[in-house]
Amino acid sequence: MAKRIDVDDLNVYYGSFLAVEGASINIAPLSVTAFIGPSGCGKSTVLRTLNRMHEVIPGGRVSGQVLLDGEDLYGPGVDPVNVRRTVGMVFQKANPFPTMSIYDNVIAGYKLAGARKSKDEMDDIVERSLAGANLWEEVKHRLARPGAGLSGGQQQRLCIARAIAVEPSVLLMDEPCSALDPISTLAIEDLINDLKNSYTIVIVTHNMQQAARISDRTAFFNLASVGQPGKLIEYDDTSKIFSNPNEKATEDYISGRFG
Amino acid sequence: MSEPGLPTAPTVTPPAPFSGRRRAVSTSALVGVRLPSWAPYAAGAGAIGVALGLKALFGWEGWGTSFWTAAVLFVIGFTAWSFSVEGRRRAKDRFASTLIYASFVAAVVPLLLILFYIGVQGFSVFSWDFFTADMAGVTSRQEGGGLYHALIGTLELVLIASVIALPIGIFTAIYLVEYGRGTFARAVTFFVDVMTGVPSIVAGLFIYTFLLLGFGMRPFGFAGALALAILMIPVAVRSSEEMLKLVPRELRESSYALGVPKWRTILKVVLPTAMSGLITSSLLAIARITGETAPLILLVGYTTRVNYNPFSGDMATLPMMVWDQIGKRAGTTSSDLTTARAWGAALTLVLLVLILNIGARLLARLFRPKAQ
Numbered sequence: 001m002a003k004r005i006d007v008d009d010l011n012v013y014y015g016s017f018l019a020v021e022g023a024s025i026n027i028a029p030l031s032v033t034a035f036i037g038p039s040g041c042g043k044s045t046v047l048r049t050l051n052r053m054h055e056v057i058p059g060g061r062v063s064g065q066v067l068l069d070g071e072d073l074y075g076p077g078v079d080p081v082n083v084r085r086t087v088g089m090v091f092q093k094a095n096p097f098p099t100m101s102i103y104d105n106v107i108a109g110y111k112l113a114g115a116r117k118s119k120d121e122m123d124d125i126v127e128r129s130l131a132g133a134n135l136w137e138e139v140k141h142r143l144a145r146p147g148a149g150l151s152g153g154q155q156q157r158l159c160i161a162r163a164i165a166v167e168p169s170v171l172l173m174d175e176p177c178s179a180l181d182p183i184s185t186l187a188i189e190d191l192i193n194d195l196k197n198s199y200t201i202v203i204v205t206h207n208m209q210q211a212a213r214i215s216d217r218t219a220f221f222n223l224a225s226v227g228q229p230g231k232l233i234e235y236d237d238t239s240k241i242f243s244n245p246n247e248k249a250t251e252d253y254i255s256g257r258f259g
Numbered sequence: 260m261s262e263p264g265l266p267t268a269p270t271v272t273p274p275a276p277f278s279g280r281r282r283a284v285s286t287s288a289l290v291g292v293r294l295p296s297w298a299p300y301a302a303g304a305g306a307i308g309v310a311l312g313l314k315a316l317f318g319w320e321g322w323g324t325s326f327w328t329a330a331v332l333f334v335i336g337f338t339a340w341s342f343s344v345e346g347r348r349r350a351k352d353r354f355a356s357t358l359i360y361a362s363f364v365a366a367v368v369p370l371l372l373i374l375f376y377i378g379v380q381g382f383s384v385f386s387w388d389f390f391t392a393d394m395a396g397v398t399s400r401q402e403g404g405g406l407y408h409a410l411i412g413t414l415e416l417v418l419i420a421s422v423i424a425l426p427i428g429i430f431t432a433i434y435l436v437e438y439g440r441g442t443f444a445r446a447v448t449f450f451v452d453v454m455t456g457v458p459s460i461v462a463g464l465f466i467y468t469f470l471l472l473g474f475g476m477r478p479f480g481f482a483g484a485l486a487l488a489i490l491m492i493p494v495a496v497r498s499s500e501e502m503l504k505l506v507p508r509e510l511r512e513s514s515y516a517l518g519v520p521k522w523r524t525i526l527k528v529v530l531p532t533a534m535s536g537l538i539t540s541s542l543l544a545i546a547r548i549t550g551e552t553a554p555l556i557l558l559v560g561y562t563t564r565v566n567y568n569p570f571s572g573d574m575a576t577l578p579m580m581v582w583d584q585i586g587k588r589a590g591t592t593s594s595d596l597t598t599a600r601a602w603g604a605a606l607t608l609v610l611l612v613l614i615l616n617i618g619a620r621l622l623a624r625l626f627r628p629k630a631q
Contacts, residue, residue: 056515058440085518095509099531109517112527159513166517 002029002200003086003169005050006067011229012045015059019045021229023064025219032196034211034238035204037221038253042230043204046221047172050202051087052080068170085109088168092175094155096147096162103143105158106130109166125165133161134191153184160191164199171195173203177210189214208254212242220250294344302340306333333357374609381606384599390607394563394580399587399597406604408565409580413611415569416480416559416576417549420487425541427488428495435496436503437525454493462489463554471558480569483559483576487548495544502536503529535623542619546612552578577611580604 005027012020020042027033035043048054049062052073066073073083096105106126110117117125126143130136135157139150147158156176163171173192177185192201192214205211211218218241223230234241234250245251310329319325334357342350392405431451435444466486470476506529514524530537560573561583584601 051516053512053516056512081518081520083518084516089513089516091509091513091516093509095507095513097510097514097528097532099528099534108514109519112514112517112519112523114523162513162517 010064034215041221088163105147129165302337380602384603409575412574419484424488424491432499460553478560480574486554498540
């Protein structure tokens with residue numbers, strides 16, 4: 001199920017502006033990879049290229065290769081819709097569909113895409129996904145209630161349930177805990193630890209302790225100055241990055257001397 | 260900061276312990292002197308009193324001069340009073356508040372007067388018969404008659420115009436918000452804006468030239484509905500566009516991220532989320548055309564009988580009935596009958612728009628995303 005990702009010499013543009021230059025990363029299946037770096041360094045931008053969400057923004061385009069188990073996501077004839085079914089995503093802000101119930105939110109990936117499922121199948125998927133997101137016990141008695149009525153942390157876990165309901169191979173998370181309190185953050189981190197057994201996870205975070213706690217590998221992005229393209233400075237085992245990084249810039253950032 | 264070459268300024272003396280030196284009345288630096296709460300009323304009464312005195316003194320005719328004198332006196336006097344007691348900032352605040360309240364009253368009073376007057380004048384003629392009878396054979400000297408024929412005409416025309424214009428409007432808005440990029444989208448927006456400003460009679464003339472003159476037809480209901488649709492489209496586009504823009508980008512993105520194609524995202528996420536607003540915007544567009552008269556004079560004509568068929572023959576509409584009944588007033592001594600019927604039709608028109616608006620609000624509430 002879980003797939004590996006190989007990014008090769010990726011340049012990401014917004015219109016004519018080069019936002020990220022020459023990023024190359026190899027992400028192993030069933031691992032957690034954290035992207036860290038100062039604001040504007042392009043870590044979210046790179047994340048969004050991994051399921052072709054970058055091109056949703058007008059003017060967004062890339063050059064270079066992103067290989068998913070050896071298959072180029074940007075190759076000719078590749079349908080971004082199919083890419084996104086394989087590579088799921090959780091956003092910074094919990095955003096359950098406001099018109100839908102908890103149940104419908106979880107099953108949204110199928111319903112919105114028009115897939116026909118029997119009631120039993122759907123019930124099964126909903127329970128499995130909510131259980132997978134550690135939310136089942138809290139909401140099983142109110143599945144018909146609107147998803148927007150849950151707390152912030154519950155909404156984010158609902159979004160994770162929604163993302164894993166379509167059984168992707170890779171799960172991308174763009175600062176999933178930045179709007180949550182420490183307890184909800186802990187719940188999400190525990191969840192990421194569980195999900196690691198089934199999915200390849202890439203997470204963008206501003207919280208370095210979080211990166212140190214949950215990730216196997218860490219990529220540090222930086223930019224020389226505003227207006228310059230962001231670059232991948234260092235990519236290594238998390239323990240190495242946080243104890244003995246090769247690059248001076250990484251060490252400065254980790255130790256809080258800048259950024 | 261002292262400039263080089265100049266003798267250094269003496270160091271600033273530390274503020275003296277507060278002694279009530281600056282403001283005689285105030286006991287704290289945080290409490291400013293305020294006019295009493297009755298001050299605006301006193302100033303108003305004073306201004307009116309002075310204006311009345313001047314009226315008596317100079318023997319002004321009527322009330323216009325006195326009214327404006329009192330208004331100007333109030334603005335000047337009250338601001339000056341505030342300035343002398345409360346200081347410059349408060350005086351500016353009082354001045355601006357006075358103008359804002361005055362603008363509010365100037366906007367709302369005529370509206371309330373119109374509604375009130377239409378209500379009083381129109382309600383006297385309301386009866387069951389008034390809504391179920393037409394004007395066939397009812398002369399301007401006769402009692403009775405009704406607006407059934409005009410009500411049917413207005414409802415049919417508005418319905419046809421809505422069926423034509425609302426889909427075009429909403430689809431155009433979807434194009435502009437979801438797909439439109441670059442020159443073509445800008446051109447569409449520009450022409451929609453231009454269309455918003457097209458006088459209704461021009462829309463009428465267009466259809467008149469195109470259909471009636473071009474094909475040698477007699478006036479008929481559908482032609483009027485087409486002109487109304489032309490007037491409706493820009494309103495529908497602009498208001499629907501704003502509603503669709505309110506749907507957060509994150510919702511679309513989270514739908515894309517689930518592997519949902521764009522068209523299904525628009526259909527299943529964007530439109531349901533914006534549904535409440537789209538209903539409101541549609542009703543605004545309908546309200547815009549319900550009372551439209553000018554193109555109907557050219558295209559639909561008027562008749563005293565019920566005509567259900569929009570594709571043949573003149574049709575009556577509520578605005579045209581008002582026009583017709585008021586027009587019949589000239590030269591008759593018993594003018595009250597036609598005038599009353601005109602007011603009745605006008606009140607019905609207002610109520611129709613009101614009912615549409617209330618209905619839209621209820622519908623919108625029904626479709627609004629719920630948190631609980």
